[in-house]
Amino acid sequence: MLKLIADLHTHTLASGHAYGTIRENAQAAAEQGLRILGVSEHAPGIPGTCDPLYFINLRCVPNELYGVKILRGSEINVLEGGKLSLSDHIIDYLDYAIAGIHPHCYTILDAVSNTKNVIGCMEAHRKVRFISHPDDDRTPVDYELLCKGARDNGVALEVNNSSVKPPVFRLNSRENYHIMLEKCEKYRVPVIVNTDAHDPSAVGRFDHALEVILETGFDQSLILNTDEKKLMDFLMR
Helix, strand or coil, rough: CCCEEEEEECCHHHHHCCCCCCHHHHHHHHHCCCCEEEEEEEEECCCCCCCCCHHHHHHHHHCCCCCCEEEEEEEEEEEEEEECCHHHHCCCCCEEEEEEHHHHHCCCCCCHHHHHHHHHHHCCCCCEEECCCCCCCCCCHHHHHHHHHHHHHEEEEEEEEHHCCCCCCCCCCHHHHHHHHHHHHHHCCEEEEEEEEEEHHCCCCCHHHHHHHHHHHCHHHHEHHHCHHHHHHHHHH
Protein backbone atom coordinates (compact mmCIF):
# COMPACT_ATOMS: atom_id res chain seq x y z
CA MET A 1 0.00 0.00 0.00
CA LEU A 2 1.19 3.51 -0.85
CA LYS A 3 2.69 5.24 2.21
CA LEU A 4 1.75 8.86 2.93
CA ILE A 5 3.66 11.05 5.37
CA ALA A 6 1.33 14.03 5.85
CA ASP A 7 -2.31 14.92 6.39
CA LEU A 8 -2.90 18.62 5.72
CA HIS A 9 -6.70 18.77 5.83
CA THR A 10 -7.86 18.21 9.41
CA HIS A 11 -10.29 19.94 11.76
CA THR A 12 -10.62 20.36 15.53
CA LEU A 13 -13.22 21.64 17.96
CA ALA A 14 -12.41 25.15 16.73
CA SER A 15 -14.24 24.48 13.46
CA GLY A 16 -17.48 24.11 15.38
CA HIS A 17 -18.48 20.69 14.05
CA ALA A 18 -15.39 18.57 14.78
CA TYR A 19 -14.56 16.64 17.91
CA GLY A 20 -10.87 16.67 18.83
CA THR A 21 -8.10 19.06 19.81
CA ILE A 22 -4.86 19.89 18.00
CA ARG A 23 -2.94 17.73 20.46
CA GLU A 24 -5.32 14.80 20.07
CA ASN A 25 -5.00 15.04 16.30
CA ALA A 26 -1.21 15.26 16.57
CA GLN A 27 -1.08 12.21 18.80
CA ALA A 28 -3.24 10.32 16.29
CA ALA A 29 -0.94 11.45 13.48
CA ALA A 30 2.07 10.11 15.37
CA GLU A 31 0.31 6.78 15.95
CA GLN A 32 -0.32 6.54 12.20
CA GLY A 33 3.34 7.20 11.43
CA LEU A 34 2.85 10.66 9.89
CA ARG A 35 5.65 13.19 9.91
CA ILE A 36 3.52 16.29 9.18
CA LEU A 37 0.06 17.38 10.37
CA GLY A 38 -1.75 20.40 8.99
CA VAL A 39 -4.25 22.26 11.17
CA SER A 40 -6.83 23.65 8.73
CA GLU A 41 -9.90 25.00 10.50
CA HIS A 42 -12.79 26.37 8.51
CA ALA A 43 -12.62 30.07 7.74
CA PRO A 44 -15.60 32.40 8.39
CA GLY A 45 -18.72 31.45 6.49
CA ILE A 46 -19.16 27.99 7.98
CA PRO A 47 -21.60 28.09 10.91
CA GLY A 48 -19.90 27.88 14.29
CA THR A 49 -16.31 28.20 13.15
CA CYS A 50 -13.59 30.27 14.81
CA ASP A 51 -12.93 33.99 14.68
CA PRO A 52 -10.12 35.14 12.32
CA LEU A 53 -8.05 35.97 15.40
CA TYR A 54 -7.68 32.21 15.90
CA PHE A 55 -5.53 31.95 12.77
CA ILE A 56 -3.22 34.75 13.88
CA ASN A 57 -2.76 33.11 17.29
CA LEU A 58 -1.85 29.70 15.82
CA ARG A 59 1.74 30.86 16.24
CA CYS A 60 1.30 29.86 19.90
CA VAL A 61 1.03 26.20 18.87
CA PRO A 62 4.38 24.35 19.05
CA ASN A 63 6.08 23.56 15.75
CA GLU A 64 6.23 19.91 16.77
CA LEU A 65 3.94 17.73 18.87
CA TYR A 66 4.52 14.02 19.59
CA GLY A 67 7.34 14.07 17.05
CA VAL A 68 5.05 15.39 14.28
CA LYS A 69 5.73 18.67 12.48
CA ILE A 70 2.74 21.04 12.81
CA LEU A 71 1.76 23.31 9.92
CA ARG A 72 -0.77 26.12 10.30
CA GLY A 73 -3.43 26.38 7.62
CA SER A 74 -7.07 27.11 6.96
CA GLU A 75 -9.79 25.73 4.72
CA ILE A 76 -11.11 28.94 3.20
CA ASN A 77 -14.44 29.21 1.41
CA VAL A 78 -14.70 29.99 -2.28
CA LEU A 79 -17.11 32.90 -2.70
CA GLU A 80 -18.87 34.36 -5.71
CA GLY A 81 -16.54 36.29 -7.97
CA GLY A 82 -13.58 34.10 -7.06
CA LYS A 83 -13.05 35.71 -3.66
CA LEU A 84 -11.82 34.07 -0.47
CA SER A 85 -13.70 34.21 2.85
CA LEU A 86 -10.57 35.12 4.83
CA SER A 87 -8.74 38.41 4.37
CA ASP A 88 -5.25 38.59 2.92
CA HIS A 89 -3.62 39.91 6.09
CA ILE A 90 -4.90 36.89 8.04
CA ILE A 91 -3.82 34.42 5.34
CA ASP A 92 -0.34 35.93 5.53
CA TYR A 93 0.04 34.37 9.00
CA LEU A 94 -0.57 30.85 7.65
CA ASP A 95 1.83 28.27 6.25
CA TYR A 96 -0.70 27.37 3.56
CA ALA A 97 -4.33 27.79 2.59
CA ILE A 98 -6.88 25.39 1.15
CA ALA A 99 -9.76 26.79 -0.93
CA GLY A 100 -13.01 24.92 -1.40
CA ILE A 101 -16.67 25.35 -2.24
CA HIS A 102 -19.08 24.82 0.66
CA PRO A 103 -22.83 25.14 -0.02
CA HIS A 104 -23.35 26.78 3.41
CA CYS A 105 -21.87 30.02 2.08
CA TYR A 106 -21.91 29.76 -1.70
CA THR A 107 -24.62 30.18 -4.33
CA ILE A 108 -24.20 27.13 -6.54
CA LEU A 109 -23.86 27.93 -10.24
CA ASP A 110 -23.17 25.87 -13.36
CA ALA A 111 -19.96 23.83 -13.60
CA VAL A 112 -18.02 26.38 -15.66
CA SER A 113 -18.97 29.31 -13.43
CA ASN A 114 -18.14 27.34 -10.28
CA THR A 115 -14.78 26.44 -11.75
CA LYS A 116 -13.99 30.01 -12.70
CA ASN A 117 -14.68 31.05 -9.10
CA VAL A 118 -12.33 28.33 -7.83
CA ILE A 119 -9.62 29.46 -10.25
CA GLY A 120 -10.16 33.03 -9.08
CA CYS A 121 -9.34 31.85 -5.56
CA MET A 122 -6.17 30.17 -6.83
CA GLU A 123 -5.14 33.56 -8.15
CA ALA A 124 -6.27 35.52 -5.08
CA HIS A 125 -3.40 34.66 -2.73
CA ARG A 126 -0.06 32.91 -3.21
CA LYS A 127 -0.65 30.72 -0.13
CA VAL A 128 -3.64 28.96 -1.71
CA ARG A 129 -1.84 25.68 -2.40
CA PHE A 130 -4.70 23.17 -2.58
CA ILE A 131 -8.33 22.91 -3.67
CA SER A 132 -10.39 20.82 -1.28
CA HIS A 133 -12.80 18.05 -2.30
CA PRO A 134 -13.44 19.10 -5.95
CA ASP A 135 -15.59 15.99 -6.28
CA ASP A 136 -19.25 16.73 -5.51
CA ASP A 137 -21.88 16.98 -8.24
CA ARG A 138 -23.97 19.11 -5.89
CA THR A 139 -21.32 21.78 -6.57
CA PRO A 140 -20.15 20.67 -10.04
CA VAL A 141 -16.91 21.73 -11.69
CA ASP A 142 -15.46 21.42 -15.17
CA TYR A 143 -12.43 19.16 -14.70
CA GLU A 144 -10.69 20.15 -17.91
CA LEU A 145 -10.90 23.82 -16.96
CA LEU A 146 -10.06 23.12 -13.31
CA CYS A 147 -6.90 21.18 -14.13
CA LYS A 148 -5.72 23.79 -16.61
CA GLY A 149 -6.24 26.46 -13.94
CA ALA A 150 -4.41 24.41 -11.33
CA ARG A 151 -1.51 23.84 -13.73
CA ASP A 152 -1.26 27.51 -14.63
CA ASN A 153 -1.35 28.64 -10.99
CA GLY A 154 0.85 25.94 -9.48
CA VAL A 155 -1.95 24.63 -7.27
CA ALA A 156 -2.64 21.01 -6.30
CA LEU A 157 -6.00 19.25 -6.22
CA GLU A 158 -7.15 17.11 -3.32
CA VAL A 159 -8.30 13.52 -3.20
CA ASN A 160 -10.40 13.60 -0.06
CA ASN A 161 -10.80 10.40 1.95
CA SER A 162 -14.03 11.53 3.60
CA SER A 163 -15.63 12.03 0.18
CA VAL A 164 -15.36 8.32 -0.65
CA LYS A 165 -15.59 6.83 2.83
CA PRO A 166 -18.94 5.08 3.44
CA PRO A 167 -21.52 6.37 4.00
CA VAL A 168 -20.73 8.69 1.07
CA PHE A 169 -22.42 12.08 1.42
CA ARG A 170 -20.95 13.82 -1.64
CA LEU A 171 -22.59 13.08 -4.98
CA ASN A 172 -20.71 10.90 -7.50
CA SER A 173 -17.40 11.64 -5.78
CA ARG A 174 -15.70 8.37 -6.73
CA GLU A 175 -16.69 8.68 -10.38
CA ASN A 176 -15.59 12.31 -10.40
CA TYR A 177 -12.17 11.43 -9.02
CA HIS A 178 -11.66 9.06 -11.92
CA ILE A 179 -12.27 11.96 -14.29
CA MET A 180 -10.19 14.43 -12.28
CA LEU A 181 -7.20 12.13 -11.93
CA GLU A 182 -7.16 11.42 -15.65
CA LYS A 183 -7.04 15.19 -16.31
CA CYS A 184 -4.37 15.67 -13.63
CA GLU A 185 -2.17 13.18 -15.44
CA LYS A 186 -2.86 14.87 -18.77
CA TYR A 187 -1.84 18.32 -17.48
CA ARG A 188 0.73 17.07 -14.90
CA VAL A 189 -1.15 18.61 -12.01
CA PRO A 190 -0.03 17.41 -8.56
CA VAL A 191 -2.53 16.01 -6.09
CA ILE A 192 -2.56 15.68 -2.32
CA VAL A 193 -4.41 12.91 -0.49
CA ASN A 194 -6.00 14.16 2.74
CA THR A 195 -8.48 12.81 5.26
CA ASP A 196 -10.61 15.88 6.02
CA ALA A 197 -10.66 14.40 9.53
CA HIS A 198 -13.24 15.82 11.92
CA ASP A 199 -12.28 13.42 14.72
CA PRO A 200 -8.84 12.20 15.81
CA SER A 201 -9.81 8.64 14.88
CA ALA A 202 -9.78 9.65 11.19
CA VAL A 203 -6.40 11.43 11.13
CA GLY A 204 -3.89 9.70 8.85
CA ARG A 205 -6.38 7.06 7.68
CA PHE A 206 -6.36 7.37 3.89
CA ASP A 207 -7.58 3.88 2.95
CA HIS A 208 -10.59 4.81 0.83
CA ALA A 209 -8.83 7.58 -1.06
CA LEU A 210 -5.89 5.30 -1.75
CA GLU A 211 -8.29 2.73 -3.20
CA VAL A 212 -9.32 5.34 -5.76
CA ILE A 213 -5.69 6.19 -6.53
CA LEU A 214 -4.83 2.53 -7.07
CA GLU A 215 -7.91 1.59 -9.07
CA THR A 216 -7.26 4.44 -11.52
CA GLY A 217 -3.59 3.53 -11.93
CA PHE A 218 -2.76 7.17 -11.24
CA ASP A 219 0.86 8.26 -11.65
CA GLN A 220 2.06 8.24 -8.04
CA SER A 221 4.92 10.62 -8.81
CA LEU A 222 2.26 13.37 -8.90
CA ILE A 223 1.21 12.74 -5.28
CA LEU A 224 2.80 15.37 -3.07
CA ASN A 225 2.51 13.79 0.36
CA THR A 226 4.55 10.69 -0.37
CA ASP A 227 7.75 12.61 0.41
CA GLU A 228 8.44 15.30 3.00
CA LYS A 229 10.87 17.32 0.88
CA LYS A 230 8.62 17.24 -2.17
CA LEU A 231 5.67 18.43 -0.12
CA MET A 232 7.52 21.18 1.73
CA ASP A 233 9.18 22.44 -1.47
CA PHE A 234 5.72 22.70 -3.02
CA LEU A 235 4.23 24.51 -0.04
CA MET A 236 7.03 27.04 0.33
CA ARG A 237 7.67 27.99 -3.27
